[in-house]
Amino acid sequence: MDVILEQVCRELPNGGDHDSRKFIAEQLIQSAQAGHVSLGELTAVARRAMIELKNRPMSA
Known part of the structure:
Protein backbone atom coordinates (compact mmCIF):
# COMPACT_ATOMS: atom_id res chain seq x y z
CA MET A 1 0.00 0.00 0.00
CA ASP A 2 2.93 2.35 0.67
CA VAL A 3 4.16 1.94 -2.89
CA ILE A 4 0.74 2.70 -4.35
CA LEU A 5 0.33 5.73 -2.09
CA GLU A 6 3.73 7.08 -3.18
CA GLN A 7 3.05 6.47 -6.87
CA VAL A 8 -0.31 8.20 -6.82
CA CYS A 9 0.82 11.11 -4.67
CA ARG A 10 3.68 11.87 -7.09
CA GLU A 11 0.98 13.32 -9.33
CA LEU A 12 0.01 15.85 -6.65
CA PRO A 13 1.93 19.12 -6.19
CA ASN A 14 4.94 18.46 -3.94
CA MET A 50 -7.17 11.37 -5.92
CA ILE A 51 -9.83 12.30 -8.49
CA GLU A 52 -12.27 12.89 -5.65
CA LEU A 53 -9.75 15.21 -3.98
CA LYS A 54 -9.21 17.17 -7.19
CA ASN A 55 -12.97 17.58 -7.69
CA ARG A 56 -13.64 18.86 -4.16
CA PRO A 57 -14.45 22.54 -3.92
CA MET A 58 -11.65 24.65 -2.52
CA SER A 59 -12.28 25.83 1.05
CA ALA A 60 -12.22 29.56 1.70
Whole structure:
Protein backbone atom coordinates (compact mmCIF):
# COMPACT_ATOMS: atom_id res chain seq x y z
CA MET A 1 0.00 0.00 0.00
CA ASP A 2 2.93 2.35 0.67
CA VAL A 3 4.16 1.94 -2.89
CA ILE A 4 0.74 2.70 -4.35
CA LEU A 5 0.33 5.73 -2.09
CA GLU A 6 3.73 7.08 -3.18
CA GLN A 7 3.05 6.47 -6.87
CA VAL A 8 -0.31 8.20 -6.82
CA CYS A 9 0.82 11.11 -4.67
CA ARG A 10 3.68 11.87 -7.09
CA GLU A 11 0.98 13.32 -9.33
CA LEU A 12 0.01 15.85 -6.65
CA PRO A 13 1.93 19.12 -6.19
CA ASN A 14 4.94 18.46 -3.94
CA GLY A 15 3.83 14.88 -3.42
CA GLY A 16 0.59 15.92 -1.73
CA ASP A 17 -0.09 17.59 1.57
CA HIS A 18 -0.73 15.67 4.77
CA ASP A 19 -4.52 15.79 4.50
CA SER A 20 -4.52 14.58 0.88
CA ARG A 21 -2.15 11.72 1.62
CA LYS A 22 -4.18 10.79 4.70
CA PHE A 23 -7.43 10.71 2.71
CA ILE A 24 -5.93 8.45 0.04
CA ALA A 25 -4.34 6.20 2.67
CA GLU A 26 -7.67 5.86 4.50
CA GLN A 27 -9.37 4.84 1.26
CA LEU A 28 -6.66 2.22 0.68
CA ILE A 29 -7.09 0.83 4.20
CA GLN A 30 -10.86 0.60 3.84
CA SER A 31 -10.47 -1.21 0.54
CA ALA A 32 -7.96 -3.67 1.97
CA GLN A 33 -10.20 -4.36 4.97
CA ALA A 34 -13.02 -5.13 2.54
CA GLY A 35 -10.82 -7.77 0.91
CA HIS A 36 -9.67 -5.82 -2.14
CA VAL A 37 -5.95 -6.39 -1.84
CA SER A 38 -4.60 -6.88 -5.35
CA LEU A 39 -2.25 -4.30 -6.81
CA GLY A 40 -4.77 -3.39 -9.49
CA GLU A 41 -7.66 -2.97 -7.06
CA LEU A 42 -5.68 -0.83 -4.65
CA THR A 43 -4.26 1.31 -7.45
CA ALA A 44 -7.77 1.94 -8.77
CA VAL A 45 -8.96 2.93 -5.29
CA ALA A 46 -6.05 5.34 -4.84
CA ARG A 47 -6.65 6.94 -8.24
CA ARG A 48 -10.38 7.34 -7.54
CA ALA A 49 -9.54 8.96 -4.20
CA MET A 50 -7.17 11.37 -5.92
CA ILE A 51 -9.83 12.30 -8.49
CA GLU A 52 -12.27 12.89 -5.65
CA LEU A 53 -9.75 15.21 -3.98
CA LYS A 54 -9.21 17.17 -7.19
CA ASN A 55 -12.97 17.58 -7.69
CA ARG A 56 -13.64 18.86 -4.16
CA PRO A 57 -14.45 22.54 -3.92
CA MET A 58 -11.65 24.65 -2.52
CA SER A 59 -12.28 25.83 1.05
CA ALA A 60 -12.22 29.56 1.70
